[in-house]
Amino acid sequence: MATDKQSIAVEIRNVGKRFGDFVALSSASLSIPDNEFFTLLGPSGCGKTTLLRLIAGFEDVSEGQILLYGQELEGLPPHKRPVNTVFQHYALFPHMTVSENVAFGLRMKGFDKSRINETVQRMLGLVHLEKLADRRPHQLSGGQQQRAALARAIAPGPKVLLLDEPLSALDLKLRQAMRLELKQLQKDTGITFVFVTHDQEEALAMSDRIAVMSDGTIQQTGDAREIYDNPLNRFVANFIGEANFIDAELAGKADGLCQYRLPNGHIVSCGGAAPAPSGSKRVILLRPEKIGLIADPQAGGLEGVVSQAVYLGTDTQYRVKIDGGMSLLVRCQNFGSDMSRFRTGDRVGLRIEDGAARVLAD
Amino acid sequence: MTGAGNDRLNRSGAFRSVRTALLLPSWLVIGVFLLVPVFLMLVFSFLTKEFRGGVIWEFSLAAYDQFIFDRGLFGDEPPTIEWTYITIFCRSILQAAVATVLCLILGFPTAYFIATRDSRHRMVWLFLVTVPYWVNLLIRTVSMKFLIRDNGPLNELLLALGAISQPLTLINTDFAVQLGLFYSYLPFMVLPVYASVERYDFSLSEAAADLYAGRWTILRRVVFPVVRPGIVAGCILVFIPSLGAFLAPDLLGGAKNFMIGSLIEEQFKGNAGNWPFGAAVAMILLSMVLIALMIHARQQSRTEVG
Numbered sequence A: 001m002a003t004d005k006q007s008i009a010v011e012i013r014n015v016g017k018r019f020g021d022f023v024a025l026s027s028a029s030l031s032i033p034d035n036e037f038f039t040l041l042g043p044s045g046c047g048k049t050t051l052l053r054l055i056a057g058f059e060d061v062s063e064g065q066i067l068l069y070g071q072e073l074e075g076l077p078p079h080k081r082p083v084n085t086v087f088q089h090y091a092l093f094p095h096m097t098v099s100e101n102v103a104f105g106l107r108m109k110g111f112d113k114s115r116i117n118e119t120v121q122r123m124l125g126l127v128h129l130e131k132l133a134d135r136r137p138h139q140l141s142g143g144q145q146q147r148a149a150l151a152r153a154i155a156p157g158p159k160v161l162l163l164d165e166p167l168s169a170l171d172l173k174l175r176q177a178m179r180l181e182l183k184q185l186q187k188d189t190g191i192t193f194v195f196v197t198h199d200q201e202e203a204l205a206m207s208d209r210i211a212v213m214s215d216g217t218i219q220q221t222g223d224a225r226e227i228y229d230n231p232l233n234r235f236v237a238n239f240i241g242e243a244n245f246i247d248a249e250l251a252g253k254a255d256g257l258c259q260y261r262l263p264n265g266h267i268v269s270c271g272g273a274a275p276a277p278s279g280s281k282r283v284i285l286l287r288p289e290k291i292g293l294i295a296d297p298q299a300g301g302l303e304g305v306v307s308q309a310v311y312l313g314t315d316t317q318y319r320v321k322i323d324g325g326m327s328l329l330v331r332c333q334n335f336g337s338d339m340s341r342f343r344t345g346d347r348v349g350l351r352i353e354d355g356a357a358r359v360l361a362d
Numbered sequence B: 001m002t003g004a005g006n007d008r009l010n011r012s013g014a015f016r017s018v019r020t021a022l023l024l025p026s027w028l029v030i031g032v033f034l035l036v037p038v039f040l041m042l043v044f045s046f047l048t049k050e051f052r053g054g055v056i057w058e059f060s061l062a063a064y065d066q067f068i069f070d071r072g073l074f075g076d077e078p079p080t081i082e083w084t085y086i087t088i089f090c091r092s093i094l095q096a097a098v099a100t101v102l103c104l105i106l107g108f109p110t111a112y113f114i115a116t117r118d119s120r121h122r123m124v125w126l127f128l129v130t131v132p133y134w135v136n137l138l139i140r141t142v143s144m145k146f147l148i149r150d151n152g153p154l155n156e157l158l159l160a161l162g163a164i165s166q167p168l169t170l171i172n173t174d175f176a177v178q179l180g181l182f183y184s185y186l187p188f189m190v191l192p193v194y195a196s197v198e199r200y201d202f203s204l205s206e207a208a209a210d211l212y213a214g215r216w217t218i219l220r221r222v223v224f225p226v227v228r229p230g231i232v233a234g235c236i237l238v239f240i241p242s243l244g245a246f247l248a249p250d251l252l253g254g255a256k257n258f259m260i261g262s263l264i265e266e267q268f269k270g271n272a273g274n275w276p277f278g279a280a281v282a283m284i285l286l287s288m289v290l291i292a293l294m295i296h297a298r299q300q301s302r303t304e305v306g
C-alpha cells in the first residue's frame, strides 16, 4: 500500500454529518490510495450512502474535511468535482437513448463531437452494450441498465468512481457475474473505486480493502483477510462470516499466545491478544470452520453432543452442546466418505488449533 | 403494473358486461351533455338565420360564406376575402398564446416550488394557489379591471414608489387582456405541472450534476424534457379556454380587442344575433383545436416509439 501523499485518491478526515439532531456519520477517517478497489460495508442505514454523497458533493459535511488528491473539496459543487457516481437505482435519463446517456457527461465537459462519439463507442464496447445503443432505458433489463449507468459514469474519465450498491437490484447469478466484471473493469481502467454494499460476500470477493461501518462509525479498515481473521470487535466479527463468541478470562501466556480460560474451565490459546493483566475478562472469537470435530474424544479435550446438524451441500453445519453449558457453531467440509459425518445426539470431541481463536479488543 | 391481471379479467365475458353497465351512466352524461350540443351547433351552422335570433330550418352555407367572403352590403358584389373575422382569429390565437406563456413563466416555478416542499406542506400550498379560484370568474375579472385602471391601486402604488411619473394606461390594451387571461387560467397550468414535477425523480438531477451539468443545464436538459407531458397538458388547458374566452377581452380589452369568444357571444345575445354564423364560428374554432390536438397526439406517439 502506497503512503505517499500524491497517491492518496480520497482522504477523509474526521468527517461528521448530522441531519437535524440525527447523527448519520461521526468522525469518520479513511485514506483511500489511488487505483484501489475500496469497499464500504455495513448494514442498511449505517451511513454508507451518506458518506458517498458527501464525497460526491450532494451533501455538505457537518465537520471534518474531504480531500481529493490532496485538494480540499469543501464548497465545491457536485458538477465541479472530478468524481462520478453509479446510483443505486441507476438514475438513467429516461428521455435519452443509451448512447445519449453515456455522452451526457462528455458533452457537459465540452469535448468535440468526434471525441464524444469515439469515447461513447469505446464505453459501450467496454460494457457490451454496442447493440443496444439506441434503446431507451425502459427498454433495457436490470443488468443492462446497470451497465449503461456504469458506462455513463466512467465515460468522462473520473479520477474516482463512487458506486452505491450497484448490484443490489440484480438477481444472484447476474450479481456474481457482474462482481468479476466490475473488478476487471477497475483493473483495466485504473480508476479508484469506492464501492458501497451491505453484502459481505460481495465485499470479500471484490475489494482490495474494506471499511466496515455500523451506526455512522467506521469500525475497522483493512483487507479481506485482516477483517475476517482479525476483527477488532464483536460487530465486525459477526457481520462478516459466522462467529462463536465466548466470554473468557486471561489465564497466562505461552509461546507468544495468550491462554484464556473458558467458562467450563477449558484453556485455549488465542492469537491477536492485546496486553492485559492476568484474570481480566475478554470476549474471544472462534470461527465455526476453525473447529474440528472428532469421533473419539481425547482425554482433557473439549467434548460435547451434537444438537443440530444442517447439511449445506459443500459443508455441514453443526450446533454442538459443550459439557458445562455453552453451545458452539461448527462448520465442517463434506469429504467423499460418510465417515466424517455426525448425527444429532452423537458424542463428539472438538479440536481447536493453537491460535485459531482470537481475542477481541473490546 | 397489473396488466396481466387486467387482461385475464377483460377476457371473461361476465366482467365485460358488468363493466359496460358501470360505464353506462358516464357515457350517457357525456353523450347528452357534450356530444348533443356540439352536434346541434354543427346543424345550426348549416341553417338559415332568422332575423330576431333563432334559425329557419333551411340548408344554407351562408354562415361559412360570411366568415370568409365579403360580398358587399347587399351581397351582390364580386366576393373578396373578408379579413375582419380572420383578424379576430389571429388576434385571439396570439392573445391566448401570450397568456399561456405568462402562465408557464409563473406557473412552472410555482409548481416546482410546491413539489419540492416537504410532503406535509404541499397540500397547504396547493390549497393556497386554488383559493382565489373559488370566486366567480366575472368578479375576479372585474376586480382586475379595478386594480389596473388609470387611477387604480396598481398605478397609485407605482406612482407612490416613484417608479413612474404618469399613470400607466393598462386598461383596454392587449396587455390587459393577456393579464386577465393569465390570471383566469393560472391554476390550469400549475396543477398538471405540479403533478408531473411531483413524480419527477430528483436523483436524475443529481446524476446530471454528477456529470458536470450546472443548474440551468439540468433544468433545460433533464427536468424540462422529463416533465414535458405535464407542461404540455398545462399549456393545452390554458390555451384552449383562453382562445374562446370572452369575459377578459370584453371587460379588460375594450371594443378594439375583440376575440373569438366575444364574437360568438354576440351572435347569440339579444335580438341582433346571427345563430348560424355564431355556430359556424364555434365549429371553425373547434375544428382548429381538434386538428392541433391531433397533430400533437401524433407527434407524441412518434417520440414515444422513436
Ligand SMILES: Nc1ncnc2c1ncn2[C@@H]1O[C@H](COP(=O)(O)OP(=O)(O)O)[C@@H](O)[C@H]1O
Pocket: A019, A022, A024, A042, A043, A044, A045, A046, A047, A048, A049, A050, A051
Ligand atoms: N436527508 C436525510 N435527512 C434525514 N436523515 C437522513 C437523510 N439521509 C439519510 N438519513 C439517515 O441517515 C442514516 C444513514 O442513511 P444512509 O447513508 O442512506 O444509510 P445506508 O446507505 O448505509 O443504508 C439513515 O438512518 C437515514 O435515515
Ligand SMILES: [Mg+2]
Pocket: A045, A048, A049, A050
Ligand atoms: Mg444506501
